[in-house]
Amino acid sequence: MAINIQNILSDNAKSMRRSAIRDLLSVANRPEVISFAGGFPNPDTFPVEDLKEIMMEVLTNESTSALQYGPTEGNGKLREILAQRYREQGLDITKDNVMITTSSQQAIDLTSRIFISPGDTIVCGLPSYLGALQSFWSYQAKPIGVEKDEELETVIRTLIASGRKPKFIYTIPDFQNPSGVTMNLNQRKMVLNVAKKYDLLIIEDSPYREVRFEGEAQPLMYSMDNERVMLFGTLSKTVLPGFRIGWIIAPVNIIDRLVVAKQSADLCTPVFDQAVITKYFEKGYFEKNLSKTIDLYRNKRNHMLACFEKYMPEGVTWTKPEGGLFLFVTLPEGYDSAVLFNEAIKENVAFVIGEAFHCDGSGKNTMRINFSFMNEERTEEGVKRLARAIEKMFQQSQIESPTSF
């Protein structure tokens, strides 16, 4: 007789939530569906020929170390390269402040692991990154959403007054996933001041920062406060996601704790991939590929915005992000993007419902649209189909409205 799993699951496992995106994607992955749902980089940005050159070099010259186990904190040269790059952005750090992680999802996970006990609160945005919410939930934390920046202090003061001081403030300051918006300097200062006033840690999760199409880069919060910010980065959006290389920049006493946690989690991040990426930076290939990527994605955003302008029915609004991979779309109040999703799937177009990014179940009339993956023709066709689905939903609700009171 098989074991009854329910009886032996951990408390953590009981509080884990299956990713809404994951389940949506199983529908969205059908070939006839034009999917704006994923957060996939465009394969045209993958530096295939450069990787061929570098992999041959690594296998020829460094195979003994590159195929072996590596240090838990990551490749020393890569940590130094990253430290140097961030010093150029005003961070007062050394390689001792850098730990390589197996994707920036692991950065979120290990940070949750060392700080979250069951019942702890976390302050995050409404909306916020779903993968982070899932991680917080899986450690039995309660993420508390902040809708507008000016509410942040009130939310935190209220939590503290009720005996539920948050473990940290989770932010995505650059081209936020899902909203696409960027925090300006004053907003960053405000968050830092609040964190300082209430002695809180800030997570600055910034996977899209380098993918900026226009406007000026805002200073990293870490560059403004060396003692209470942890910064997460990744190569998934600037080089390739298939290597799973991310990192954490943090005060050394936090890095020490994270290293101990990572020993149990996976011992070390893929060593060969780190060796290849180290050489990739050393050869200066990163900048070359990044500017190509930015140009490509700027065009894609412009095209997506043009299609939205052209096809979207009145009442639908959307963000105009200065970088990143996503548009965030808002339907008129009262409409539900989960209802729209079913309509859209009939039209063979998909997106992610915005509610998934709202830890409190709000945001029902929102949706996330990826513009980095699809080609121009499919994008236009997809937006047409989406507009058609929205119009149908609008019409149906008009037809139905007489019956309601």
Added chain:
Amino acid sequence: MAINIQNILSDNAKSMRRSAIRDLLSVANRPEVISFAGGFPNPDTFPVEDLKEIMMEVLTNESTSALQYGPTEGNGKLREILAQRYREQGLDITKDNVMITTSSQQAIDLTSRIFISPGDTIVCGLPSYLGALQSFWSYQAKPIGVEKDEELETVIRTLIASGRKPKFIYTIPDFQNPSGVTMNLNQRKMVLNVAKKYDLLIIEDSPYREVRFEGEAQPLMYSMDNERVMLFGTLSKTVLPGFRIGWIIAPVNIIDRLVVAKQSADLCTPVFDQAVITKYFEKGYFEKNLSKTIDLYRNKRNHMLACFEKYMPEGVTWTKPEGGLFLFVTLPEGYDSAVLFNEAIKENVAFVIGEAFHCDGSGKNTMRINFSFMNEERTEEGVKRLARAIEKMFQQSQIESPTSF
């Protein structure tokens, strides 16, 4: 003012233990030290030329998928290949029973995550794999050691009677790390019977299974019970550790839970590395490299045993493993290998103290010796040094003994 980390650490973080191996290795890594401490495969076993060929093929033909995000459960082809290989060993499974993990350490970690709540007990060997113990501790479990197989049922019955039913039995049946011993068929049946009788899950952690020098392979416990065994495997000892590819074979309802946990942990295992390894299996390179690896390690074990015979002072005993990477050495009762370690480091030779592998602090007179990494000359010199350090320790204790009463 910096955040006081101690004040905000999670309960999990407080129960994490820094790896004893890790701290020892920082000393053992000095170039003048001959280290038998690590568990490193020999770089001569890394299939460098085959990898060059395959990586070029993958980059040329599959870069779009191999450099992209991949499914959380792992590469579908690789899962099918592994399922097929295990079917040939008598397992009644399909690819749905297979999940790829970022190293087999992650297999241990995710399993701990979905089953262990704070205070839970786990039954394991005395000694047992340190990385597993660390993971259990980090989820605030209490691993309970079983010294002799025949005590297993008594230990479990006692735990259940005291209201502390273990979440699972953790075993390493083939060439155990650290002891090097292998469970025979009767021992395997006994564990399965006990697990069945008390309705317990068994973890069959088998990273060394394929590295067998002599004697006949024992059946996998999973092949004898399809419903209460989880089997962990890895390519770290048979192909290369630098890719961090491991896997879990388990009943589908457990795989489902693990996939949800892995979404939060790192989304997916390195995709490129999985694509390369898939082709590696498809081309039949795995068998070729494995038999080369076995021959190399058999010679190394034989040489290590010969050196032990030649140099070790009377009173020291050691295991003669039929496979794997380690010898387990026992000093006469009353001696402490931590004391020996300091003496050995003066002689520039290192090992891992056996106590690290004993969850109850026992095993003080034991040590683990790796034989896979070092060349013959260094091995002989290292064993000489170690023997010298042991003799010194013996002499010092004789000199000191008159002062004790």
